[in-house]
Amino acid sequence: MYRQKKNIRSAIFRIYSSNTSNIDEMLRKCESLALKRYKYSQLKKITRSFKDELGEGGYGVVHKGSLQDGRMVAVKLLKGSKGNGEDFLNEVMSIGRTSHVNIVSLLGFCLDGSHRALVYEYMSNGSLQKHIYSESSKEAIGWGMFPRFAIGIAQGLEYLHQGCNTCIIHFDIKPNNILLDDELCPKIADFGMAKLCHLKESVLSMAEARGTVGFITPEVFSRGFGLVSTKSDVYSYGMMLLEMVQGNNDQKGKADSSSETFFPHWVWDNLARELHGSEAKYGTEEIVRRMTLVGLWCIQMNPESRPSMSRVIEMLERSMGELEMPPRPFLFSPVHSTTASSYASAQVMMSS
Template sequence: MDNRIGSTCHKCTCNLALKVFTLCFEIIGSLSAAAGVFFTCLVWIIYRRKQKLNLFILQKHAQSKSNTEEILRRYQSLTPKRYSYSDLKKATRCFKEKLGEGGYGKVFKGTLPDGRMVAVKLLKGSKGNGEEFLNEVTSIGRTSHVNIASLLGFCLQGSKRALVYEYMANGSLEKYIYSESLKSALGWEQLRKIAIGIARGLEYLHQGCSTRIIHFDIKPHNILLDEDFCPKIADFGLAKLCNLKDSALSMADARGTIGFIAPEVFYRGFGVVSTKSDVYSYGMMILQMVRGRTNAKENTDNSSEAYFTNWIYDCLVKDLQSHEVTCDLEETAKKMAVVGLWCIQMAPINRPSMSTVTEMLEKNIDELEIPPKPFLSCPSPQSHFSS
């Protein structure tokens, strides 16, 4: 009797264990199936999201490309010849000879099928919808002046963007200002002529075009010199177009190169953004030309722009007012310094126009009025020059 009871209990225990095991197995199977379904759904959702994202990117790219092509069609009569990327590879022998490099990309020497030598600026990547690229193509396409670099063509093929300029045998003005080995090639009279040429080029952009162009990046690096050292303004990537009747320009962002940007471009408290913003950059460039060709750095304890500006101003005032030689500057250098100091007045209204700058550079030093000392402050209401 006891054996039957024990046997029955043992069977019940085994059956219970089997049922528990079966239940656990079913639960695990159900969870695995649920996890599999969940994982499959997750993969499907990610796949669909990725498809939608790719489609959105393609649509945006197509829209951007369509907008770019539309802009180029709109300015077709003003834009130069369009080249394919393979054309430029042939012209530059697969981009063999590099002329220079900057934040924008690299510049290579090339030869067009008709024998003309060119400089091909291969842009690095593409920003947004290519505003800077289109700026350069459309704005410089409106120009025709001896002191403006000629844009002969461009390439817009997928992500490949390039600009084809006339070749400048003597490179940029920058190397003649800062390089010890090349400074002797340019005397003060040659530098004055270069300064006048740049002023005439800017005067043309500000007054001579059907649409006024403000360059916003005048600096030695963007002034190219041909075989006769004739200066040509280049790099219109930051340029802005405005109507001739507009004296001021509305801008949402500061643009230019540190050290050459007019104060009103980054802080409206100094005044409105206008052609006078280019005048300021020009003035800083002229002062850099004076600084690079003198021993001004050795005569100053601090090499900052502000300190140099103060030094050159004090030096000129003492020299011109007392007729005593207080600094080792030739008359042409003093004249350029006076013009530069006028151009960097904090208040835009106190800066001369580029046509006035040209006149000043052609006068004798004793015919020039000494400018007020430039200093970083809110502009005064007094006006020395018309806008």
């Protein structure tokens, strides 16, 4: 019996030593990526005891902070993180290896006991959400910036899907997760969060979706619509394009006023009517139509019918005359009607 207990203690010690060794090695790799490790006490100092809150989401609370050299940072305190830190450090390294003008840069992290946090560059102009729905904001920056936002976000997603060592699917593309820097350059934030935060409820919960259909791709609800892939981000991006266009045209409210109107149907019908009944448009109107058409291609229910982000960029840079009208989006799956009906019911819940 004594020998058996001793063997168990030895096995536990070996596992603990192995885990500790793994974490030490990961921390060294983080240093090689120029990621600074912060203690929780340092984060309190940087943020003045977390005094200035920038926002809160499914993954945690973000606070404004200032480093010793005067640089402003955004400190995200994560919630729901578990384990000894290996999973956390794996994702930190994955995020830290990304480098793109349209991706928010990770500067450091905190792994201190139960505390987990990420330290990002500070985005002074807030989220895209604010600029879509604030009249004063839209007047200040002008409609002409929104096509630039659309292409910049698409380039950032293309990088995550194809430019990294391993493909990264964001899973939560929406205006709140697009941040703007001093020069109004759009940057994608919060990728990798789904793996970092093991919440009891899904971070892609219906409660967080907005609008008639929200930004959640159908295949997240059920495999009956297809497999989750990079095309899932394409769907969310397409819904965001439509929000950008309709937010600036102040038309979405007209569609939302009817409980029987499926927003993409309303957009498609409106675009088809315009293309059929009027002459070619130029300038702002042409840009609006192009962004709408690309958005409709992105939100096709069948993932295989959606373009890649590389293709999206090409389409955004072409003229309307070079683009085909997409099929009318359908609400119900032609293969799994029961599943699709459940999805439709979920959308009613989201819009209520």
